[in-house]
Amino acid sequence: MNATPAVEAIDLVKHFGETRAVDGVSFVVPQGSVLGLLGPNGAGKTTLVRMLTTLSVPTSGTGRVAGFDVVAQPTEVRRSLGLTGQAATVDEILTGRENLKLIGSLYGLPKKYVREATERLFARFDLTDAADRMAKTYSGGMRRRLDLAVSLLAAPPILFLDEPTTGLDPQSRSGLWAVLRELVSEGTTLVLTTQYLEEADQLADEIVVVDKGRVIAAGTPTQLKDRAGRASVVVTLTHAADVDEAAELMRSCCQEVHVERGSRRLTAQAGGLGDMTRIAAVFETSGIALDDLGLARPSLDDVFLHLTGHRAEDASTPTNEGVVP
Amino acid sequence: MTTVQATRAPAARPPISPPSLLRASSTIVWRNLLHIRRMPEMLLDVTVQSVMFVLLFAYVFGGAIVVPGADYKEFLLPGIMVQTMVFSSAIVAMGLTSDLQKGIVDRFKSLPIARSAVLVGRSISSLIHSSIGVAVMALTGLLIGWRIRNGVLEGVLAFLLLLLFGFALIWLGIWVGSMMRTVEAVQGFMFTVMFPLTFVANTFAPPESMPSWLRAIAEWNPVSAVTQACRELWGNGPVAPPEAAWPLQNPVLVSIGWSIVLTAIFAPLAVSAFRRRSRD
Secondary structure, three states: OOOOOOEEEEEEEEEEOOEEEEEEEEEEEOOOOEEEEEOOOOOOHHHHHHHHOOOOOOOEEEEEEOOEEOOOOHHHHHHHEEEEOOOOOOOOOOEHHHHHHHHHHHHOOOHHHHHHHHHHHHHHOOOHHHOOOEHHHOOHHHHHHHHHHHHHOOOOOEEEEEOOOOOOOHHHHHHHHHHHHHHHHOOOEEEEEEOOHHHHHHHOOEEEEEEOOEEEEEEOHHHHHHHOOOOEEEEEEOOHHHHHHHHHHHHHHOEEEEEEOOOOEEEEEOOOHHHHHHHHHHHHHHOOOEEEEEEEOOOHHHHHHHHHOOOHHHOOOOOOOOOOO | OOOHHHHOOOOOOOOOOOOOHHHHHHHHHHHHHHHHHHOHHHHOOOOHHHHHHHHHHHHHHHHHOOOOOOOHHHHHHHHHHHHHHHHHHHHHHHHHHHHHHHOHHHHHHOOOOOOHHHHHHHHHHHHHHHHHHHHHHHHHHHHHOOOOOOOHHHHHHHHHHHHHHHHHHHHHHHHHHHHOOOHHHHHHHHHHHHHHHHHOOOOOOOHHHOOHHHHHHHHHOHHHHHHHHHHHHHOOOOOOOOOOOHHHHOHHHHHHHHHHHHHHHHHHHHHHHHHHHHHO
């Protein structure tokens, strides 16, 4: 059984002069999984990706990709990965097709393979009609897709994506997510950085939250949400007249019952699905009419606020007012 | 040892055979030349602009500049060709900074190729760029009366000297291009350096008419040696007057010497600046 992790970071450090851009980061990405590096601007995500993709030499620490050391075996590392940088690094003056031809030739791939792979990738990324136009005529979403096609030309088992959807409209973003999910289903390992909590939540198996060059939390999206606070059961009544009776019922079986009269909504702390089904059963027997009953988990936004004291998307103005004790 | 790509490739991986430095560089040259073909206006600096310079100096200023023992148009052409070669260092610097700025260099660096291929490719395409300019100027020169009056061998030697000198200055361009962050900054800096370098010389006017301190600078300027070498090899002008500085008395050897010295100074600076830029 081959258990070589796809990517390993062991105490990676990068200093730029006095600035500690990355200050001792470690994580492991198993093959075929998706790691989300989540953090605000300037957290050190891009520097991490640059070190792991051999573009930047670590000040200290070890990085391994496909089992190869990023400092000692850069060529082997580069053969194993694809990289889609933060700015779509396609050549604007070249056509889409020429961009792939250029990269194919630099990989030393057979010409015939490059031609066939180009057709396949362009069909998949909906670029066939634009294949012979200069990339500078492409929209933002098309450039990202071309960039991704370039990164996938050599069918790398490990793909690094640095903020792949920054600056894209919602439609292009969900389109790109769909493509990434497909890649994962084929066995590709993804390491992606993002400032968008939703993106990490949507795609990642494992999330590493980075702030100021350090890992401040790691886990599955669910684990991280659990850390920010327990889930709660939210019950919405059909008739305002039932509020008192319903509150009584919930207090008999749950803790921290909270009543919002105006919206006919009652909230109670819940350990999980078990609590929810218990409450559902109680209401069933009581005959109180409900509009809705559900489990509310804290969002990753809440998680970030809880961990760092500032929101992920406005790192420039950290505030302390929102800190959850 | 089992590796990831051997066991867990998403699709059958194509054979990757990292190209030699030569092949990788020529691919990058292909790409750079494609840029010139797509944007012929990139050549304006060495074509229209140079022709304009030739015509301006030959017909506007030329009449007022007296070159003892030579026809001004003949005197002018070698000087302006050297100027074109000097400007190739600005071309290489702007191209490199633009690629660094746009992340194209990062893309190349993430591929299994020698990193020097980026520099080699850039240098070769810049030399081609400047050579196109020299060719355009030679044609313009022929139209207005410039001729290569000595043998073929000397004629070719002069063109080779131009290329050698251009090659030496390309390292200056790579150095500047690796240090600066924006194309605009490179452009501003290079033109500030290039204009005095190519004008305080024997390119457009004989240094004999300059104040003595300026004349000394002009005569020791590497640009002057190369210009003088071309003039003598092509038979376009007088040999330097006996009181002229030593480099002008032995222009061919001094041109070769300067090219070696400049390469020795700027190549290590350029490579280390590019490496430094590449490490971060």
